[in-house]
Amino acid sequence: MTRIGRRAVFGLIGFAAAPPAFLAAPAAADTATLPSGPTPGSTPAFLSAAADEEGRWRAVAFGLDGSPRFDIPLPARGHGAAVSPDGGIAVLFARRPGSYAQLLHPTQGRVGQMLQRATGRWFCGHGCFSADGGLLYATELDDDGEGVVGVYSVPRGFARIGEFPTGGADPHDIRLTPDGRALWVANGGIRTDPSVPRTRLDLETFESGIALIDAASGRALSKRALDGEEGTLSLRHLALDADGALYVAMQHEGPRFERPPLVAATTADGLAQLEAADDVWRGLDHYTGSAAAGQGGEVIAVTSPRGGRGLLIEARSRRVVSSFAMPDGCGVAAAPGGFVVTSGLGRVALVDAGATPRDLAAAWLGRLRWDNHLVGL
Amino acid sequence: MPTRRLVLAALILTPVAAARGQEVEAVQRAAIRRAVAQHIIPGYTAFAEAARAFATASEAARADPAQAEAARRAWVATDLAFQRIRHLRFGPLDDFDRGFRISFFPDTRNSIGREMGELLRAADPAQVTPDAFRRGRVAAQGLPASERLLFGDEAPRLAAADQPFRRVLLAAIGTNLATMGDDMLQAWTRSERPYGTLLEGTPDGGYASTLDGVVTLFKNVVGGLEFLAEREVARVLGPSLREAFPRRAEAWRSGESLALVRASLAAQQQFWTVTFAPMTEAADPALAREVADLYAEAVAAAGRIAPSLEVAVTTPDGRAAVEDLLRPLGTLRRLLAERVAPAIGLPLGFNSMDGD
Structure with a gap:
């Protein structure tokens, strides 16, 4: 999106939500203690939910150079975040069953409005923006445990303007297709x-899948x-x-002596598990927690906190080319x-093509426990 | 100058850090020893004794079908005794797939029925020796298989003159369980490198330090609660009244499912109390109380479920009682992952313990 577009979206939020969300006073008490960071935008920055040493829930952003960007309190444990196409707005979602979605200004760390869950709906921890940044899509759970995508209008101050079914229970991650026309x-x-x-409540007959939905x-x-x-x-x-192929990171709930592949990818008209040596899947301990495509989309990273790999x-x-x-x-x-990879034990490391994690040199990062997901700002 | 300062700092800090390290190690070693002496060995002893009694009773029933009632009582006692150790999914219970061989649950693909059918059709005594069971037929050699023989729809055929192999299989399962019970107890109590010593850390064992041992115990505290809540209780409850699954209860044939849940919960509460409660109390007394209260709340809630798990999940009031059990179990897991592990210095992150 062009700079004009960014300003347009941002301006509309300002008009819609009075007082303008990001012009309101920042959470001074919580950010004042941070050392001043570099000029915003000078280094790639990342956002994650976290817990501090006292176990309080936070939304924390840092630069690739280890510099602090912001650190704000959250009312409950956070999960994933979505960043608008122009990088002007970040939304951090509560962990499922979640009650809130917190709007943040990605560079200034100012706290915008907090979206509350709709009646009978719970946030599932993930969301994404439409290609033009005008809509926010959030995976949500309804009263019966079925999935819906909640649709929020950015120019109307993130008013919830509708929803549509995901076609399954327990909706979780969501991605906009590269052409901007559909949602996975x-x-x-x-x-x-x-x-x-x-x-x-049902680990026996559950049916899991991916759905493609017209955005x-x-x-x-x-x-x-x-x-x-x-x-x-x-x-x-x-x-x-x-190429727009979708990679799916999975969790295994079947008998523990089975160790199926935990990553699948879309084919022309289907979905196929990746092939790799048994040891690869064994090393993941039945569980993957996050997935991300590298810059350029040529490498996909999948993490397993349980396997520690x-x-x-x-x-x-x-093909799985390496692991760390x-x-x-x-x-x-x-x-x-x-890739930058974070852990619940305080590690923040850059994993290069050689799959060697190198810790970011900043002691303050190690004092936080980094939650499931990290997004680039 | 910086170099000199660093050297100075190292000289001052090293003895302090070393002393602190020894202190932490002593605390962890003490926790492991409490767990082994007060929880693990008594549990394995009780299971081995019960399994031996079941072996004797099932052998008696093989010779004289009129003795089947005594075998049923011994089976119940053995399954209850198993609840004292089933959450200890490491070491002896993990070796040789013993955990699955003792209790193949949940059995989502009817492996038990299929494997039992194969054994009963073959009627070959060589296929049901402890040695043969070590090599295969994981689903047909433990408590659920023997429950089917003793309590299932076909239980009356246990006494049938033309079905002698049912009794042979029952006695073989009894012998097999007793063998596994004795072998596991032996692993914990042998004079040479008992498993508890390995847990404290050895240069060549599976645990490099006391920390590794404590972490393993803690993972089993959390894993035990998760298995109890989700596999033993929630999958019976189902997402709604319409989707209740009484026959997914672990022991619906014998009617012992609720007793197993209560026994398992009591054992896990005791495991927590002797092993980690003192460490947590030292680090954060309020947190320790919170955890203790949640265990007590879960025990009380399990006590209110009536008349059985299978019936409770099919009525609104019963379901509410079952949900009252699941809530503290869920809160406990969350608390253990989010607050207790960091409070007592365990390098266990919430991503691996309570992921999404």
């Missing part, structure tokens, strides 16, 4: 009840699943490669030269 949604398939948080009309375009994997694999996290996958060949060790490593985002 991962329906994890595992039923839960917001009144009994964190307890999965304008909400019409279901297609659904894809892995044959014969009902009740064993939950499709949860997504990344798009340079991350995989680097070459998109062209769909990082206990509890989960958050992953593209960075120049590779």
Whole structure:
């Protein structure tokens, strides 16, 4: 989007939400203690939900050089975030079943408005913007545990203007296709009840898959699943490669002595698990937590905090080309030269093409416990 | 100058850091020793004794079908005793797939029925020896398979004159369980390198330090709660009344499912109390109380479920009671991952323990 576009979107938010969300006073008490950072935009920056040493929930952004950008309190544990196409707005979603989505100014760290969940709907921790930045899509859970995409109008102050079904239960990650016309949604398939948080009610017959949905009309375009994997694999996290192929990072809920491949990718009209040596999947301990495409979309990174490993996958060949060790490593985002990966044990490292994690040299990063997802600002 | 300052700092800090390290190690070693002495060995002893009694009773039933009732009682006692150790999914219970061989649950693909059918059709005693069971037929050699023989729809055929192999299989499972029970107890109590010593860290064992041992125990505290909540209880409850699945209860044939849940919860509460409660109390007394209260709340909630898990999930009031059990179990897991692990210095992140 052009600079004019960015200003237009930003201006509209300002008009719609009085007082203008990002012109309101910043959370001074929480940001004042941070050392002053570099000029915004001088180094790539990243945003993640985190917990501090006292266990308080935060939204924290830092530069690739280890510089602090902002650190603001959250009312409850956060999860993933979406950044508008022009980089002008970030939205950090509460972990499912979530009650809020926090708007943030990515460079100044000012706190914008907090979106509250709609009645009978809960945020699922992920969202994305439309190509023109005018709409925010959020995966949400309804009262029956079925998935919907909540649609929010950016120019109307993020008013919730509608919703459409995801065609499955337990919706999680969501991505806009490169042409901007459709949305991929991962329906994890595992039923839960917001009144009994964190307890999965059906780990036996659940059906998980990905749905392609028209971004304008909400019409279901297609659904894809892995044959014969009902009740064993939950499709949860997504990344798009340079050609627009979708990579799906999965969790295994079947018998523990089975170790199926935990990454799949779309084919011409289907979905196929990647092939790799058994040891590769064994190293992930039945679980992947996050996925991201590198800059250029030629490499896909998938992390497994349980296995304490991350995989680097070459998109062209769909082969796992290398892996790296990082206990509890989960958050992953593209960075120049590779990926930044974060862990719940305080690590923030740059993983280069050689799959060698090099910690960012900043002690303050290590005092935070970094939650599931990291996004570039 | 910086170099000299660094050297000076190192001279001052090293003994302090070393002393602190030894202190931490002592705390962790003490926790491991409490777990082994007060929870693990008593649990494995109880299971081995119960399994031996079941072996004797099932052998008696093989010789005389009129003895089947005693075998049923011994089976119940063995399954209850297993709840004292089933959450300890590492080491002896993990080796040789013993955990799956003792209790193949949940069985989402009817492997138990299929493998039992194969064994009963073959009627070959060589296929049901402890050695043969070590090599395969994981689903047909443990508590659920013997429950089907003793309590299932076809239980009356256990006494049938033309079905002697049902009794042979029952006795073989009894012997197999007793063998595994003894082998596991032996691994914990042998004089040479008992498993508890390995947990404290050895140069050549699976645990490099006391920290590795403590982390393993903690993972099993959390994993045990998750298995209990999601596999034993929530999958029976189902997402709605319409989708309740009484026959997914672990022991619906014997009617013991709720008793197993209560026994498992009591064992896990005791595991927490002897192992990690003192460490947490030292780090954060309020947090320790919060955890203790949640265990107590879960125990009380399990006590209110009536008349059985299978029936409770099919009525609105019963479901509410079951949900009252699941809520503290969920909160406990969250608290353990988000607050307790960092409070007691365990390098276990919330991403791996409570992911999404």
